[in-house]
Amino acid sequence: MSDAIKKVCVIGAGTMGAGIAAQVANAGVPVLLLDIVRDQNDRNAVATGAVAKMLKTEPAPFMSKAAAKLVEVGNIEDDLAKVADCDWIVEAIIERLDLKQSLYEKLEAVRKPGTAVSSNTSTIPLGHLIEGRSDAFKSDFLITHFFNPPRYMRLLEIVAGPESDAALVKRVSDFADRQMGKTIVNAKDTPGFIANRVGTFWIQAALNAAFELGLTVEEADAIAGKPMGVPKTGVFGLVDLVGIDLMPHLQQSLTSTLPQDDPYQAIAELPPLIGKMIEGGYTGRKGKGGFYRINREAGKRKETIDLKTGEYRPAIAAPPVTARDVGALIAAPGKTGEYAWAVLGQTLSYAAGLVPSAADSILGIDDAMKLGYNWSFGPFELIDKIGAATLAKRLADEGRPVPEILSLAGDRSFYRIENGQRQYLGRDGEYHDIVRPEGVLLLSDIKLGAKPLVKTASASLWDVGDGVACLEFTGKMNALDGEAMKAIEQSIPIVTEKFKAMVVYNEGANFSAGANLGLAIFAMNIAAWSEIEKLVAGGQVAYKALKYAPFPVVSAPFGTALGGGCEILLNADAVQAHAETYTGLVECGVGLVPGWGGNGELLDRWRHNPALPKGPMPAVAKVFETVSTATVSKSAAEAKELGFLRPSDGITMNRDRLLADAKAKALALAEGYQPPEPPVFRLPGAGGRSALDVAVKGFQARGLATSYDGVVSGFLADILTGGEADLVDTVTEDDLLALERKAFMKLVRDPRTQARVETILETGKPLRN
The missing domain is CATH 1.10.1040.50 (N-(1-d-carboxylethyl)-l-norvaline Dehydrogenase; domain 2)
Incomplete structure (x- = not known):
């Protein structure tokens, strides 16, 4: 049989079983979810109800609504024969040995030979589970102990028995690692595992x-x-x-x-x-x-x-x-x-x-x-x-x-650390190299034996091999400031001369929280307006220098990538995102507008989106809705739906594989690379601005927007509709950047914006003024 796992069955639609099924679906793989019959009028009610509940649960088990459509529901009495179409069966029923053994007896009669069968048990020894089963079943059996919630907890303990087929265990491990995003820890068959x-x-x-x-x-x-x-x-x-x-x-x-x-x-x-x-x-x-x-x-x-x-x-x-x-x-x-x-x-x-x-x-x-x-x-x-x-x-x-x-x-x-290599003490009393799985590349490992090519207070540039450089943000929360922009400026000539491509990546808790608001509020408090304008203009120059550099730039986000952190994704040639990427242009929430080119880049995405009607207004309205409400994606898949990622951008499920995947994407783009042509926009002008104003007033009337939200949204509308431009005018990228700077500098002087920035820094919560 093929080594590929193309369909999975999960039996048991409780919290864990349903969550495992959701993560399989998040990987883009069809999954059959079965449970017992409790309602004769709706025999699939247990599994159906589990999927419906997950679509309403926060934090969400599904990365997108599209993933939920990959879950087929059924019941053990009517649909068990369907496991013959599956390559891996995960048992996640109640922790009772007699019920598990009874289920395995039924599975043995309907599954195809070579199909992996695993239990999500955390308490019952493997040897007890397979008592009375055939040699073939024992060979295909293992324990896969997921942690709750399965989407967010990276650990998967795998327990193989003495009779488990090593190739089958590897097949399940590889699928769980690469497609479900799990880090595999091989445990012994002991109580509680590890x-x-x-x-x-x-x-x-x-x-x-x-x-x-x-x-x-x-x-x-x-x-x-x-x-x-x-x-x-x-x-x-x-x-x-x-x-x-x-x-x-x-x-x-x-x-x-x-x-x-x-x-x-x-x-x-x-x-x-x-x-x-x-x-x-x-x-x-x-x-x-x-x-x-x-x-x-x-x-x-x-x-x-x-x-x-x-x-x-x-x-x-x-x-x-x-x-x-x-x-x-x-x-x-x-x-x-x-x-x-x-x-x-x-x-x-x-x-x-x-x-x-x-x-x-x-x-x-x-x-x-x-x-x-x-x-x-x-x-x-x-x-x-x-x-x-x-x-x-x-x-x-x-x-x-x-x-x-x-x-x-x-x-x-x-x-x-020995000769730039991390080692651990083995049971033999000797030190051994820590060997990463194939396809895992960690910047932390590279840094053990290397020195940065560029280093400022907020960023560094590293050689990650094969002609690829890595720009790493290093400030608190990877916030972006003049020192980060200086690193970009210094990196571009080095990469141009010595490398094929660049990736933007780090291994902090999050990719980037955006512009350094602490620095901004300090400048506001001393009325250092020229310094703020210098930072805005400097960010625009740095980001466009990356966009039009003579080499491809691939951003590799994970966790939060907000504001300026999102704008660096929008200005990159491509993105290779970790599945758990939460990105958005959130500046309106603190009384500002995106100032480093995010408005134009998001507008450019949406005007080429075939799902929208033609004409200048649909894309403007879509971007206005997304940015004015400070919408943040709840996954990389949702970031595609919101336009922050392109359909062609990649998603990596396992966090440890992100740098290697981004590097591979960058090298693929390097062949015959040509920088993009600057976009030229046709925007709706004053008429479009009026339509957006009406929409904001409607939100205010319903209590969904505050009075100052209306002011901030007005500046955003002015940018997106082209300022003073008429419908027939063409608007360049530089025109939009100038509108961003002008709006940003007016808003930053407003005490209501300053109150919002102070509140978010002090409490972490937005001020609704």
Whole structure:
């Protein structure tokens, strides 16, 4: 049979199963979603209802409405024979061994030979699942443990049994990696696999220590959150998020399958307060509240539960934790250091003890926790910050066992850089190169053994091989300022002389938050209008220099690419976007208009869109609607629908493959490259401006736009309709840039715009003035 997975079946339309089906559809692959029959009048009601629910869910499981159309619904009784058309069957039904085994017996009769069958179980050993099945079924079986929500959580733990066919496991792994965007961690067939085993232990240890040491919820989360590289929810906030009622199930699952001498058995006892909370319906965010709650009867007051009394009280800000790193944190005096050590000492020791029983190397443990629990650092990376010898000594001094791999490390680190190559300490006591999967190229790896060709305070230029240079933004939130524009100016002659193409890419948390608003508000406050105009004009010059450079430019966005970050996409020859790209021209939300060419570039996209009627007004109206409402795409697929990406632009599902894909696109464009011709527009003039004014007044009358929204939209309308131009006039790109600068400089002087900018910087929320 072909190695390609062309159709997938997911059985079980609960939250996880439906989410897995949605991510398959996001990959552009048809998927059959089956569940039991609950309604004889609508036998597919369970699966149909799951798809309908996902179309309304936020954050959305589907990347676009088009993806939802790739899901075919059915039921197990009538449609099981359809799995014969599928290349991979994912079982995601309730965690009951008897039901799973019964389903596998039915599948064996209808699936085609060689079809992969996997279970999304997180609790049942693979060996138990395949008891009684044929050798052929056992060969085609594996566990694929996705994390919730499947669209957004990158980790996929794959467990292969001794009889699993290696080629089939690779086929599923490659599909999940390249088309579903997952990072694969190969786990052993042990209880809880890796992430949930370490994660459950960590949560249990943190809860127990908070009760034992008499900490408040706020204090515990302040210590066991950001200072440890854990998401800001901390531990109690995380339990509220996933559901307090899940805790007894996780505990029971692990205690019933782990050996009695496993360290988890000694700590696995939930505080009585948790049982009382569950009984009362206080199960976290999905219930009446959890360790945190919003008391709506008290004016939406934020409250936390008192761990001693079980009563709610007003939330209290915890004292700031000032430790510079985790080594200093566990050594801090008082309850800060006491609690940090109680959590980390136990958790890191436990994680270290899972090599090689749960994972072959330290890499699997670290990747699982970073990807499955959003830790900034894996357990062994945290140990390196403390020192393996320091951790081992403290454990030994307290009479606690020292894991073998800690003794093996001695006074060495688990990771090191050698000759520009990142290495890890193996179980053989030797260091080994970290080898990336084929098609994975990371700028962080390149930078270990290279120096930038250009470096300013906000950007750098790197050689990423094969004649391609990479422009990297490096400022806070990758915000764009004069230093970023200087880097572009300095990079163009270097790339022209020595390279074939350029990609614009970085490995920050987000591609770019847009123009540096902090710098802008400072300039506003001292009335440095000439400096602001210089930044606007400089950005226009830099972006157009990239657009018309004698080499192709490919932008590779991910996460947020807003305002000026979006405009660099619009000015590029092509875009290779990560699937999770959220982009838009959001300037109107802060009382401004796009000033670096975004209006003209988006207008040029829409006037060539065959879906719109001919003539100057339809494209103008579409761009006006998108920009005036500060619309942001919720995915790269939606960015195509909004015109921020071209139909020909690429989408990469796996974040780690983005640079390699962008580089390949840039090299393909380099063959016979010619810069684009400057566009010339025919715009509707005063008549079109009047029509847009009427639309804005309608929005204001319905309470959808504020009075100042109308003012800002008026300036935007003036740009998009060509200013003073009549219908018959032609408007050049330079004319539009001049209109942008003029409008921007008028708005930036308005106190209402200044209030909006200050508010967004202080609160992160738009001001509706």
